[in-house]
Amino acid sequence: MNIIYITLGLIAIYLYVSFVSLLWEGLDRKLVARMQRRIGPPILQPFYDFLKLLSKESIIPRDANKLFELAPVLALASSIALLAYTPLGFEPLLATKGDVIVFIYLLTLIAFIRVIGAVSSGSPYAQIGAQREIVMIASREVPMMLGLFAILWRLSKLGVEKPFSLGTFYQYNIWEIGTPATIVGTLILLVVFIFWLASEIEVGYFNIPEAETEVAEGPMAEYSGRHLALFKLSNALKEFASASLVVAIFFPWGLSGYLGISGIGALIIDLLFHTLKVFAVLFVSMSVFRAVTGRLKITQAVGMFWSRIIPMSLIGVILLAIDVLGGVIA
Amino acid sequence: MKIPPTLSVVLSNLLKKPATNPFPHTDPVPTPEGFRGKVVYHVDKCIGCKLCVTVCPAGVFEYVEEIKKVTLWLGRCVFCQQCVDVCPTNALEMSNEFLLATYDKYDDNLRWLKDEEIEELRAKQGGKT
Numbered sequence: 163m164n165i166i167y168i169t170l171g172l173i174a175i176y177l178y179v180s181f182v183s184l185l186w187e188g189l190d191r192k193l194v195a196r197m198q199r200r201i202g203p204p205i206l207q208p209f210y211d212f213l214k215l216l217s218k219e220s221i222i223p224r225d226a227n228k229l230f231e232l233a234p235v236l237a238l239a240s241s242i243a244l245l246a247y248t249p250l251g252f253e254p255l256l257a258t259k260g261d262v263i264v265f266i267y268l269l270t271l272i273a274f275i276r277v278i279g280a281v282s283s284g285s286p287y288a289q290i291g292a293q294r295e296i297v298m299i300a301s302r303e304v305p306m307m308l309g310l311f312a313i314l315w316r317l318s319k320l321g322v323e324k325p326f327s328l329g330t331f332y333q334y335n336i337w338e339i340g341t342p343a344t345i346v347g348t349l350i351l352l353v354v355f356i357f358w359l360a361s362e363i364e365v366g367y368f369n370i371p372e373a374e375t376e377v378a379e380g381p382m383a384e385y386s387g388r389h390l391a392l393f394k395l396s397n398a399l400k401e402f403a404s405a406s407l408v409v410a411i412f413f414p415w416g417l418s419g420y421l422g423i424s425g426i427g428a429l430i431i432d433l434l435f436h437t438l439k440v441f442a443v444l445f446v447s448m449s450v451f452r453a454v455t456g457r458l459k460i461t462q463a464v465g466m467f468w469s470r471i472i473p474m475s476l477i478g479v480i481l482l483a484i485d486v487l488g489g490v491i492a
Numbered sequence: 493m494k495i496p497p498t499l500s501v502v503l504s505n506l507l508k509k510p511a512t513n514p515f516p517h518t519d520p521v522p523t524p525e526g527f528r529g530k531v532v533y534h535v536d537k538c539i540g541c542k543l544c545v546t547v548c549p550a551g552v553f554e555y556v557e558e559i560k561k562v563t564l565w566l567g568r569c570v571f572c573q574q575c576v577d578v579c580p581t582n583a584l585e586m587s588n589e590f591l592l593a594t595y596d597k598y599d600d601n602l603r604w605l606k607d608e609e610i611e612e613l614r615a616k617q618g619g620k621t
């Protein structure tokens with residue numbers, strides 16, 4: 163019975179998140195348009211784009227191998243699987259001890275599948291994009307993992323049922339600890355995560371692998387038709403899941419507790435509130451960042467991660483750690 | 493890392509109205525004085541002096557010997573206005589019309605003095621002489 167409920171839940175979440183993440187794409191395009199004093203497309207434009215791509219002919223290059231056609235399906239599959247581990251205002255469906263590793267794994271896997279698809283296309287443009295993507299993955303995941311593990315470790319000190327699960331954010335949040343060192347440390351980590359989010363969804367500074375004007379869409383250069391549609395959808399899902407992670411770590415408060423609602427109603431209220439918070443985080447990390455900054459070179463972006471963001475993350479983590487260890491020593 | 497100077501501009505733009513003209517829903521941006529649009533040809537004023545044929549850089553005009561007029565195919569026109577300036581009788585004139593897109597390059601809209609009209613004129617002139 164339980165398994166059936168989880169399956170139904172996953173399907174419902176998948177449908178909801180697909181809708182909401184495409185809706186956000188539309189909102190984002192509208193907002194960026196308004197920031198540049200344009201009118202912009204209608205809010206539902208990504209849905210039209212998606213349907214158009216589905217109805218188009220999909221062209222398979224002569225030099226492409228089997229993985230080229232398989233990659234979009236795998237990417238979508240892993241982003242749907244990711245949703246089962248994504249905190250969406252309530253505990254993830256499959257929350258268990260240590261599921262944070264699965265979350266990170268699936269999140270990175272989507273990017274790897276993109277790279278595999280690009281390499282299989284036989285186009286040098288896609289390969290340049292793929293190389294850049296790999297370099298970006300190697301740099302951006304380090305500060306994120308450092309911060310995420312440090313925060314989960316700190317929370318597990320408070321005595322949670324499932325340590326190192328993304329569900330723990332809804333038991334205790336990091337602001338509750340309240341000592342100055344944690345608060346400063348968490349604020350630093352918040353900045354780190356905002357940058358990580360921007361590089362995960364590849365906007366602004368970090369729009370490097372796709373780089374329309376430079377390497378003609380990079381990894382996506384050879385994709386067309388429904389293959390491209392699947393990639394676009396899985397990207398949108400990944401965007402939502404990444405932003406959900408940031409929201410869950412830093413702003414996990416739900417509304418249902420205050421309103422005194424329970425059961426299914428609470429889930430829905432929390433989901434809607436969570437969606438709003440995701441939109442707010444994406445607004446800062448995606449829309450504004452995209453409108454305000456240009457692209458970095460790949461060397462600059464890697465340099466930025468290793469020389470600025472990873473040290474920042476380290477400082478945050480040390481501040482969090484000092485709190486606990488200091489208490490032990492004293 | 494310093495805050496990009498565009499940030500305040502971008503955020504204040506959010507509160508302003510878009511600075512665009514939603515064309516098919518509104519009138520297009522008005523054309524200025526002396527705008528060079530589609531060439532208009534007044535057949536009755538033309539005296540057949542061939543000056544426009546000489547001066548046109550794009551070969552729009554073709555002289556029709558029998559009726560001493562010119563025909564125009566505006567698919568080639570580059571809107572330089574030289575024919576208008578040179579025409580001694582002001583038989584040529586620039587209009588404000590610029591929405592000239594068409595599915596057919598020999599569209600009626602792009603031609604002056606079509607074959608039937610030439611026939612008609614010839615019949616008339618032939619009757620006179």
Ligand code: SF4
Nearest residue numbers: 548569570572573575
């Ligand atoms: S405007 Fe210029 S190009 Fe056009 S018909 Fe006159 S002379 Fe020729």
Ligand code: SF4
Nearest residue numbers: 538539541542544579
């Ligand atoms: S210059 Fe004027 S009058 Fe002379 S042939 Fe051309 S249109 Fe006719």
